[in-house]
Structures are given as structure tokens and as C-alpha cells.
Amino acid sequence: MRELVFLVYLFPFVSKIYGYAIFIFGAYYIIKKQNKNNEALIVAAYVVGSEVFLRMTHGNPLYEISKYGVMVFIFIGMYYSGFSKAAVPYWLFLLLLVPSVVISTFVLDFETDIKNAIAFNISGPVCLGVASLYTFRRKISIDQMNSILLSMGLPIVTCMVYLTFYTPNIRDVITSTQSNFETSGGFGPNQVATILGLGMFIFFSRIILESKTKFMLILNLVIAINLSYRGIVTFSRGGMITGFLMIILLLLFLYSKSNYTGRVKLNYIIVMITIAMMVTWAYTSFQTGGLIDKRYANQDAAGRVKESKFTGREDVAKNEIDIFLKNPIFGVGVGKGAEVREAETGNGTLSHDEITRMLAEHGALGVIGLLVLFFTPLFLYLENKFNMFLLCFVAFWFFTINHAAMRTAAPAFVYSLSLLNVYLGEAPLKKKKK
Numbered sequence: 001m002r003e004l005v006f007l008v009y010l011f012p013f014v015s016k017i018y019g020y021a022i023f024i025f026g027a028y029y030i031i032k033k034q035n036k037n038n039e040a041l042i043v044a045a046y047v048v049g050s051e052v053f054l055r056m057t058h059g060n061p062l063y064e065i066s067k068y069g070v071m072v073f074i075f076i077g078m079y080y081s082g083f084s085k086a087a088v089p090y091w092l093f094l095l096l097l098v099p100s101v102v103i104s105t106f107v108l109d110f111e112t113d114i115k116n117a118i119a120f121n122i123s124g125p126v127c128l129g130v131a132s133l134y135t136f137r138r139k140i141s142i143d144q145m146n147s148i149l150l151s152m153g154l155p156i157v158t159c160m161v162y163l164t165f166y167t168p169n170i171r172d173v174i175t176s177t178q179s180n181f182e183t184s185g186g187f188g189p190n191q192v193a194t195i196l197g198l199g200m201f202i203f204f205s206r207i208i209l210e211s212k213t214k215f216m217l218i219l220n221l222v223i224a225i226n227l228s229y230r231g232i233v234t235f236s237r238g239g240m241i242t243g244f245l246m247i248i249l250l251l252l253f254l255y256s257k258s259n260y261t262g263r264v265k266l267n268y269i270i271v272m273i274t275i276a277m278m279v280t281w282a283y284t285s286f287q288t289g290g291l292i293d294k295r296y297a298n299q300d301a302a303g304r305v306k307e308s309k310f311t312g313r314e315d316v317a318k319n320e321i322d323i324f325l326k327n328p329i330f331g332v333g334v335g336k337g338a339e340v341r342e343a344e345t346g347n348g349t350l351s352h353d354e355i356t357r358m359l360a361e362h363g364a365l366g367v368i369g370l371l372v373l374f375f376t377p378l379f380l381y382l383e384n385k386f387n388m389f390l391l392c393f394v395a396f397w398f399f400t401i402n403h404a405a406m407r408t409a410a411p412a413f414v415y416s417l418s419l420l421n422v423y424l425g426e427a428p429l430k431k432k433k434k
Contacts, residue, residue: 071130083133093128096366127413200247393418
């Protein structure tokens with residue numbers, strides 16, 4: 001891993017080789033194994049984890065290819081293992097997207113690249129719908145789930161190591177409380193913090209669930225702390241706060257389901273994690289000269305409270321709500337929201353909030369689609385309360401789409417994992433569909 005990062009740092013073209021190799025060998029791996037142990041999810045998870053690293057190093061053949069890659073691997077998995085015939089909510093969700101896509105082909109400006117405008121905005125929801133058709137009530141063991149999360153987490157560690165090479169000395173580049181591109185590998189801090197926050201959760205969960213030896217405990221703790229540190233110094237708050245909330249949800253779930261002995265062990269783990277987070281924060285504060293404290297307190301470098309808590313994104317969200325109220329049935333069409341906003345306000349900023357974007361561009365059909373996405377996994381939780389990750393995954397999806405929309409494949413794929421039926425033992429395998 002370190003060698004790969006070093007090669008990418010010295011010879012950027014290696015990233016393209018790495019990017020192509022993921023898709024070629026991923027498809028080969030699923031076909032060779034015939035998806036007998038849900039290899040499609042393992043490969044898709046790796047694609048999701050590597051997306052931001054490949055974007056920042058220009059290794060992706062296409063900017064949105066990770067979402068398409070997830071869908072292709074899921075389709076291969078469906079060929080061998082079928083899909084859930086009971087996944088009616090997600091067929092409905094996909095159908096609800098169609099009218100606004102059709103509308104957009106008529107209403108987008110002539111100078112707009114219609115294909116790219118539609119694909120950029122709709123690829124995330126479609127990826128979510130396709131992945132959910134595969135995962136809905138699919139039986140899987142807890143060991144398989146941890147393997148999927150590890151597959152997602154390892155390329156995130158690669159990203160973290162690359163950031164260390166890219167910005168070895170944090171003090172030299174931190175001069176304000178704004179999101180910092182230098183500490184984010186020259187790429188968007190919002191997306192980088194989102195994936196690092198997810199990685200932080202994955203390796204903190206492995207401290208609890210997959211650290212059977214002291215060596216593994218220390219290794220997972222060191223990785224989790226480094227991911228936390230690198231995520232915090234991006235100065236993008238949404239991804240790290242989301243990752244921290246996921247950890248809290250997991251601990252609360254485990255604590256509620258444990259007996260007395262289990263709770264005693266969890267108490268030790270909670271104390272250890274708390275100390276690790278406090279030390280990480282203190283070190284980050286020292287390295288940034290206290291600017292990170294001001295960032296999370298919504299202050300500028302001089303300590304003055306900023307007028308906007310969301311760097312102006314709330315104005316875009318308000319505009320999209322206004323667009324929805326003017327076009328309440330079908331919305332204005334996929335990709336049209338930014339054009340309408342620019343015409344009305346002179347600000348054509350792309351939306352960072354998938355919820356308000358769905359309202360503006362899909363209208364009432366978008367509202368129904370969001371309700372389907374929000375309530376379906378909660379109903380599944382009542383049916384199978386052992387899936388300790390379900391609420392964590394739904395929380396990641398919900399909070400991420402509120403600050404980073406569906407720019408990456410992560411919220412779509414992680415959401416789909418919440419629909420799995422997780423069991424302690426080995427999950428029975430489905431036969432190939434005739």
C-alpha cells in the first residue's frame with residue numbers, strides 16, 4: 001500500500017493503471033467466484049473506498065465511473081445470485097425518477113451538455129436504487145459484512161497515506177478556518193472529509209468487533225486515529241461529524257444488546273476511544289494553532305463568529321425550496337435547478353443538499369422517493385434488529401446527502417448495505433437463478 005502511494009505520488013500515471021486494474025480485476029474476481037459469497041459487494045465496496053483517492057490523483061477513466069462501476073458489479077452479482085423480488089420500494093423509487101429525467105431533455109438550455117447534466121445529478125440516486133435491488137433482505141453473515149467494510153476501508157487508508165505524502169507539515173498550510181485544499185490532496189475537502197469520516201468509523205468498528213489480538217487492536221487504533229487526524233485537518237466538518245455520530249450509534253446499539261460482562265468490556269473500549277479522540281483533537285489543535293477549535297465554533301481566524309454556519313449553502317437550499325413550491329408536481333427537471341437559480345439570483349452554484357435538490361427537480365415525486373428511502377430501512381430494522389450497522393448506515397446516507405449531496409458513490413452504496421439481513425452464523429447462499 002505504501003509503495004503504491006509512493007509510486008502514485010512520484011509518477012501520477014500509475015494512478016490510472018491502478019484505476020483501470022480495479023475494474024478489470026474486480027470483474028474477473030466476481031466472475032471467477034460466481035458471486036458465491038457476495039463478491040459483488042466486496043468489489044463494489046473497494047470501488048467506493050477508492051473513488052476519492054482516484055479522483056484526487058486523476059486515476060478514474062471517467063469522473064463518475066465509480067457509480068457506474070458499482071452498478072456494473074452489482075448487475076454481475078445479480079446474474080449469478082439474482083435480486084430480491086420483494087424490493088418493490090426500490091423499483092418504485094427508480095420509476096419515480098423517470099418523469100423528471102424526461103422533462104429535463106426538453107427544458108435544459110441549448111448550450112448545456114444535456115447528457116452530462118442529467119448523468120451528474122441522477123447517477124447517485126440510480127446507483128442507490130440498483131444496489132438496493134440486490135441487497136434488499138439478502139441474508140449475510142456478520143463476518144461477510146466486516147469483510148465488505150474492510151474492503152471499503154483499505155483504499156481509504158491508501159488515501160490517508162497519500163495525504164501524508166502530499167502535506168507532510170500541516171502547520172505550513174493552515175492559515176485560516178476555511179476548508180483547506182492543501183490538506184485534502186488538492187481536491188474537494190468536503191468529499192475527502194466524507195470518505196475519511198467513513199474510514200474512521202470502519203476502523204473504530206474493527207477495534208470493537210475484529211480485534212482478536214493486541215496487535216490487531218493497536219493496528220486498528222493507529223489507523224483510526226490517523227484517519228481522524230487527516231479528516232479533521234481538512235477543516236470540512238460534515239464528514240467528520242457524520243463519522244463520529246456513526247460511532248456513537250454503533251456503541252449505543254452494542255451497549256443495549258450486551259449483557260453485564262459485555263457492557264464491562266464495552267466500557268473499557270468506550271474509555272479507550274474517548275481518550276484516543278481527545279488526544280487526537282488536542283494534537284490537531286496544537287498543529288493548527290487553535291484554528292480547528294475556531295472552525296468548529298463557526299469562527300474566523302480572528303475569533304469572530306461567522307454570519308453563515310453553512311458557508312452559504314443554506315441560500316441554495318432555500319432557493320430550491322422556492323423552486324419546489326413553484327413547481328410542486330414534477331419539479332423543473334433533472335439538472336435544471338442550477339439553471340433556474342442562476343437566472344433568478346445570478347448564483348448557479350450546484351446543490352450540496354440532495355434532499356432539496358430532489359424537491360426542486362423532481363417535485364412531489366421526489367418527496368415520495370425520499371420517504372421511501374427513509375422509512376424502508378427503518379421498517380426492516382423492526383424486522384431484523386440484529387443488523388448493528390443499519391442505523392449507522394442510514395445516518396451516514398442521510399447526513400452525507402445533506403452536506404455533500406450524492407457527489408460520490410459512498411452514500412448510495414452504504415445506504416444499500418443497511419438493507420441486508422445480518423446473522424451471526426454463515427448466511428445461507430442463494431442458488432443461481434434459472
